Amino acid sequence: MPADFQKNMIFPQNADKTTEIEMQDLLRIENLSVVATDKKRTTQIVSEVSFTVRNGETMGIIGESGCGKSITAMSILKLTEPNIHIDKGHIYWGNICLSELSESRLRKICGKEIGMIFQEPMTSLNPVFTIKQQLSAPIRLHLGLSKPDIHQRCIRLMEDVGIKDPEKTLKSYPHELSGGMCQRVAIAIAISCDPQLLIADEPTTALDVTIQAQILGILKNLIRTNQMALLIISHDMGVIASLSENITVMYGGEIVEQNTRDNIIKQSSHPYTKKLIRSAEELYDGADELTLVRGNVPRPGENRTGCRFAPRCDLSTQRCHAEHPPLVQKERGKGTVRCWNCR
Numbered sequence: 001m002p003a004d005f006q007k008n009m010i011f012p013q014n015a016d017k018t019t020e021i022e023m024q025d026l027l028r029i030e031n032l033s034v035v036a037t038d039k040k041r042t043t044q045i046v047s048e049v050s051f052t053v054r055n056g057e058t059m060g061i062i063g064e065s066g067c068g069k070s071i072t073a074m075s076i077l078k079l080t081e082p083n084i085h086i087d088k089g090h091i092y093w094g095n096i097c098l099s100e101l102s103e104s105r106l107r108k109i110c111g112k113e114i115g116m117i118f119q120e121p122m123t124s125l126n127p128v129f130t131i132k133q134q135l136s137a138p139i140r141l142h143l144g145l146s147k148p149d150i151h152q153r154c155i156r157l158m159e160d161v162g163i164k165d166p167e168k169t170l171k172s173y174p175h176e177l178s179g180g181m182c183q184r185v186a187i188a189i190a191i192s193c194d195p196q197l198l199i200a201d202e203p204t205t206a207l208d209v210t211i212q213a214q215i216l217g218i219l220k221n222l223i224r225t226n227q228m229a230l231l232i233i234s235h236d237m238g239v240i241a242s243l244s245e246n247i248t249v250m251y252g253g254e255i256v257e258q259n260t261r262d263n264i265i266k267q268s269s270h271p272y273t274k275k276l277i278r279s280a281e282e283l284y285d286g287a288d289e290l291t292l293v294r295g296n297v298p299r300p301g302e303n304r305t306g307c308r309f310a311p312r313c314d315l316s317t318q319r320c321h322a323e324h325p326p327l328v329q330k331e332r333g334k335g336t337v338r339c340w341n342c343r
């Protein structure tokens, strides 16, 4: 791992903060399994995923496309497609079980206590409303402020996300703004009611490299100054490592490794995690070709007998192809790993 790569990974909240505030479980996902149903069959998409995000903490979920990252995140606020259902497990927001909550009670939490930003800034904004209308809506709904106070808050939020001319931008429609500006606006909307947790699903993937860095910088600042917890999802280890204190690595709909960021970067165990890190290092070093993990992520329901990563793993043995490894505590050090050969 190049020194710069590590140096650039800034801890948004470090030890100072954890001693200042009481660390409480904000979001607790317990053994979450999610299925997709169609007329013919039910397919498991996410299997027994568990993790906790505590007050002011940052958790990153990483994995290639199709690993079940978004389905996991969307299940928290039941924002998945209608054919996707929680099959087993629970999602707790403090003491509230979100997975059993009515739609109307969920909507009260969504946008107020939990903010969300998505990959495609253009599509997350409504093209027929001005930025002011879209930014005011959650503030009016959840905080019930007066018109002048809403305006003041809109201006402050625009400034918080680094928008130079707030008055002009507030009057604009999404199509009048660049992708980067739209993502700033989407972040402003997500944090408009001071949520305790921000969920960011691939917030920079659709943006070019310079804008990506700016958006990551904004997120880092916001979580530090607002003391917000963050659940960030990405397929890019650089993005995840720069924002997350804890990392969950997903493969084929399940967790394959979970640890603190430092332990993942310095002493990851799972061959899949190692490959993700190597790819990120090579990208950072400006290599033309990334270390590709040969083969593809299994489709939901595929490769259920042994380890789901075995067909792509350089270390796989007969046992790996025959028996599905459980997620276990690492024998040395902290964290959990799902691998017969690396504990």
Ligand SMILES: Nc1ncnc2c1ncn2[C@@H]1O[C@H](COP(=O)(O)OP(=O)(O)OP(=O)(O)O)[C@@H](O)[C@H]1O
Pocket (backbone or CB within 6 Å): 036, 037, 045, 063, 064, 065, 066, 067, 068, 069, 070, 071, 072, 081, 083, 084, 235, 299, 300
């Ligand atoms: N509505 C749906 N019905 C059936 N299968 C679905 C549905 N939505 C997603 N899937 C499948 O579930 C799996 C996990 O999807 P998910 O969107 O969570 O992946 P992801 O890890 O977020 O990938 P990406 O990095 O591409 O966003 C994929 O194989 C996807 O094709």
Ligand SMILES: [Mg+2]
Pocket (backbone or CB within 6 Å): 069, 070, 071, 201, 202
């Ligand atoms: Mg996704």
